[in-house]
Amino acid sequence: MQASNALHAHAFSREERATIYRNMLARRDVRSQFVPDPVDDAVLARILTAAHFAPSVGFMQPWSFVLVRDPAVKQRAHEAFTQANAEAADMFEGARREAYKSLRLEGILEAPVNLCITCDRDRDGPVVLGRTHQKAMDLYSTVCAVQNLWLAARAEGLGVGWVSIFHKAAIRDILQLPERVMPVAYLCIGHVSHFLDRPELEAAGWRARLPLDQLIHFDCWDGASPSGDALKAHLREAQALATNGCPPL
Amino acid sequence: MQASNALHAHAFSREERATIYRNMLARRDVRSQFVPDPVDDAVLARILTAAHFAPSVGFMQPWSFVLVRDPAVKQRAHEAFTQANAEAADMFEGARREAYKSLRLEGILEAPVNLCITCDRDRDGPVVLGRTHQKAMDLYSTVCAVQNLWLAARAEGLGVGWVSIFHKAAIRDILQLPERVMPVAYLCIGHVSHFLDRPELEAAGWRARLPLDQLIHFDCWDGASPSGDALKAHLREAQALATNGCPPL
Incomplete structure (x- = not known):
């Protein structure tokens, strides 16, 4: 048994912990607040580095990053979203459908950077340490990278929005992903006019x-x-x- | 177009950003360094709160937390790991198999707290905003909660290890999870003697x-x-x- 002060030997200071918690609490899924200013390469490199130092099963580091700044590619992603979103609206009924249609669910064209974080399911060969009994562990590792990037982006003052209303095949096609590479997260990234105090869906009364x-x-x-x-x-x-x-x- | 100083209005200070990046860089997947000291309820509550403020698709918050401190339950989890791990070792060949067998891959019995973070796939009804075209988005949201908890735990000086070498059915059975609830992450949590400078698998020469x-x-x-x-x-x-x-x- 260690003495009580030894228990705290590896903890960050109270002030540092407050910063880390505040970062998590201030992070938002941004849809509407993007401004057109470009994102600096040095800042992009820092948030990508945060992603790359995420945990991964068997240290396989299955992620790749497709950085989209070409307006023509963004336009095609936006069309893929628009089609899928019309299908999605039809899955809700009555007042819920009207509420759904009033929500802003993406910022693909406004965000200066779109980023697809992918998972290469064959990166470390067929047998990956720790993925032998749960094949999805490589996808989960990739999501850990997404969350690291998201938190780093918030610290840098950048908004991030995760758009999932796509047919996966459409994204594969637009980004020309090889068969073995799975698109996990399609993110819109940019500077913002402001960050909301509360999650947008909570403020809109969608869910508490x-x-x-x-x-x-x-x-x-x-x-x-x-x-x-x-x-x-x-x-x-x-x-x-x-x-x-x-x-x- | 905003003026350049406005671009930085929402960024954390340089010192705060350094803290946030250092937290990500110092986080480890812990296997061997757990010490038996109990984890304080107040600290557990803080890291669980970090998890709960993760992003989730449609704000569905699909996670639940099964906190395991009963030695009998840990023992059964350890047996499920041991069986699956023997099967896993047989999937590697030659020198790689010997290297695999020499690695320490869990700390289930030593860690004072085991925590299974689950995903309730029906929590917000059959149609969830943002999950209409990618059913796995609720699992991905749950992984975002795992990563928030992991980073908060590191800031609190706690080690976390994600054990994935299980048959999912065994974990379901041991923890008596309902059919609709998916076990996403089985984590070992506790104070540690030390944190490694580098990922254990990198230091062991498993992968660079x-x-x-x-x-x-x-x-x-x-x-x-x-x-x-x-x-x-x-x-x-x-x-x-x-x-x-x-x-x-």
């Missing part, structure tokens, strides 16, 4: 933030714990702070 | 870090760009800094 303490199970699904109430009290307190943009410290 | 500038394509797969060389020079510089643990600023 869930109470975190109700999402916790102990030792098995629906399982309880004698010390569970103490943890849940901490969760309610931390969520209340975070909801107001405050680090839960 | 790839050169990031070779993973970039412009406008389409294998596409080039007149300004591509300038970006690649920035990428090489940023990767060199990051490899030494320095923020790429």
Whole structure:
């Protein structure tokens, strides 16, 4: 057993932790606030580096990055979105459909940079350490890279929006991806006029933030714990702070 | 067009950005360094809150958290790993198999907390905004929550290891997950004796870090760009800094 102060030997300082939590709380999925100013190559390189230092199963680093700045390519991506989005609207009914149609769901043409983060499913050969029993682990690694990039972008003052309303085949075709390469995230990236205080869908009344303490199970699904109430009290307190943009410290 | 100083209005300060990048660079997938000290409920609540403020498709927040501290449940998870890992070793050949067997691939029993982060595929009904054309978007959202938790844990001085060498059915059975709930990440969490400077698999010679500038394509797969060389020079510089643990600023 270590002494209590040794427990904190590897922690970042309170001020540093506050910065890291604030970054996560201020990150937004941006749709409408892009401004046309170009993104500096040095800044792009930094956020791509953040992505590249994400964890990956078997250290396979399955990601590649297709950087789209050609207006003709963006135009084709926008058309692919428009078609899929019309199909999507038809899946909702009544008032929900009208609400859906009123939402802004992409910023493909306005964002100066579009970025497709892909997963090369054959990068490290057929047998990858840690992916032997869960083939999707390479896709999950790629998403870890997306989230690192997203957080770094927010720190740099850049907005990022993840557009998923596409037929995957359309994106493959537009970006000429080889068969083995899966498009995982199509991101719009750029400077923004402002960041919203709350997620856009929450502000629009589409869906509310869930109470975190109700999402916790102990030792098995629906399982309880004698010390569970103490943890849940901490969760309610931390969520209340975070909801107001405050680090839960 | 905004003035250049307005471009930086939303950026975190240089010092704050350095902290955020250092956090990403210092994060490790921990296997061997867990110490038995318990993890404080307040700290657990903070890292779970970081997870809960991850992005999610349609703001569906599909995640739940099964917190495992019961030694009997950990024991069963360890047995499920051991069986799957023996099968995995047989998929490698010759020297690679011997190298595989020498690696430490989990810390299930040593880590005081195991945490399964799951995805409820029905949480927001059958039609989820943004998931209409890519059903996996809810799983990807859950991975964003995993990565937020991982980064927050590192800032708190906690090690995290993602164990994926399981039959999914075994984890479902041990944790009694309902059919609609998918286990996405089985994590080992705890205080550590130390964090490694480099990823364990890189240090063990299993696989090297790839050169990031070779993973970039412009406008389409294998596409080039007149300004591509300038970006690649920035990428090489940023990767060199990051490899030494320095923020790429």
